[in-house]
Amino acid sequence: MAIEIDGKSFETDEEGYLVNLNEWIPAVAEAMAKEDDLALTDEHWDIINFLREYYEEYQIAPAVRVLTKAVGKKMGKEKGNSKYLYALFPYGPGKQACRFAGLPKPTGCI
Numbered sequence: 001m002a003i004e005i006d007g008k009s010f011e012t013d014e015e016g017y018l019v020n021l022n023e024w025i026p027a028v029a030e031a032m033a034k035e036d037d038l039a040l041t042d043e044h045w046d047i048i049n050f051l052r053e054y055y056e057e058y059q060i061a062p063a064v065r066v067l068t069k070a071v072g073k074k075m076g077k078e079k080g081n082s083k084y085l086y087a088l089f090p091y092g093p094g095k096q097a098c099r100f101a102g103l104p105k106p107t108g109c110i
Contacts, residue, residue: 024102051101061106064094
């Protein structure tokens with residue numbers, strides 16, 4: 001499977017995650033969101049960028065519980081809760097947000 005953006009192909013696995021994490025560009029997130037019928041807002045980008053920074057530091061994509069706590073610590077209680085994150089990423093803030101961010105599937109996600 002692959003995503004085509006401006007004539008360049010980005011290979012994805014069978015679940016839609018980027019195969020080569022180093023190839024990620026913001027247009028990849030936009031294309032994935034479009035496939036999921038989502039329009040990315042600044043709030044989405046806050047979480048996507050947070051996830052990319054988290055991964056760079058810890059070399060792991062956080063599961064939802066860890067993500068919720070980490071977002072709450074950095075961005076405040078109003079954003080560090082499941083209700084807020086699921087409103088942004090209805091297919092699961094761990095799985096969907098990490099996929100958009102070009103990260104591997106979080107450990108513990110089915």
